[in-house]
Amino acid sequence: MEGSHVKQARRSMLALDDDARISIINDDIWIDCPQTTMVERIVRNMLTTKGRVQAPCLLVCGAGGTGKTSLVNKIKSATDEWANNIAFTRLSENADGLRFCDQIMLALGVPPTLGKAVKTHLGLVKYLELTGKIAVVIDEFHDGLLANRQEQRKNLSLLKDLSGAPYHLSIIGFGIESALNALQQDRQLERRFEVIQLHPWTETEEFRQFLASMEENLPLRNPSELYEKKIVKFLLAKTDGSMDAVIKAIRFSAIQAIICGEERVTLEMLEKGLSIRWAY
């Protein structure tokens, strides 16, 4: 069938003009892959476990561009009941110079003044009961832990307090490797954290599946067969398996494929895309 390489829901896009299709290619899309599905499952299981004395915590580690923020957004967009009980914050967005503690309180909807007395203040417990928040997801987690030694100790101690009685908040951090090193400064806290590493792509069936899903979403009129060995090898050689770099390489080449009229991603389009990049 004409256009059967594109998934049904997006097939009508094939009739759009070049500019409209280029704009679609530049939109972020989400593709499930085994490691992201596993993280989502862990978060769900942690948050639906009842009667926790110490809240289970999770640290998702990955190099820059491995898809951490995208995964946070995916969790944010979940409509399940457990997902409504999560507060979200991103530490590098701290333009106001808020302290670590204040930022977490702000995410929980707690006035910073109350947060200051977190260790003794039962008001926070009431707040959490009222809002139903049982977890806080922190993107750029390392930012809060790479402070000077004294700040770091204070921040780790806050996390320990929040994840223990009487608050029982699950801390779910997303950050680069150094977040783990910082966490390891406090053995007791480290024990509460499950650590998951997001790995770069390698030549696996999962990667081929991912590429096949990418292709189903691209509004190109001819099939590219992105999962073919030569394309897989090219992508891995040029990107070291970085999610961000793989997505960019495919985007730039798909745009070239439209401009040149080739209408499919080939090695030639990939080379061209990576050399012209945004200057199409």
Ligand SMILES: Nc1ncnc2c1ncn2[C@@H]1O[C@H](COP(=O)(O)OP(=O)(O)OP(=O)(O)O)[C@@H](O)[C@H]1O
């Ligand atoms: N599962 C996915 N499906 C499709 N695209 C994805 C997926 N995960 C990440 N991406 C894309 O990869 C790029 C990098 O992702 P993201 O910004 O989430 O990485 P990051 O780990 O947060 O990077 P940084 O460490 O720089 O903050 C983005 O363009 C994003 O849209």
Ligand SMILES: [Mg+2]
């Ligand atoms: Mg990010």
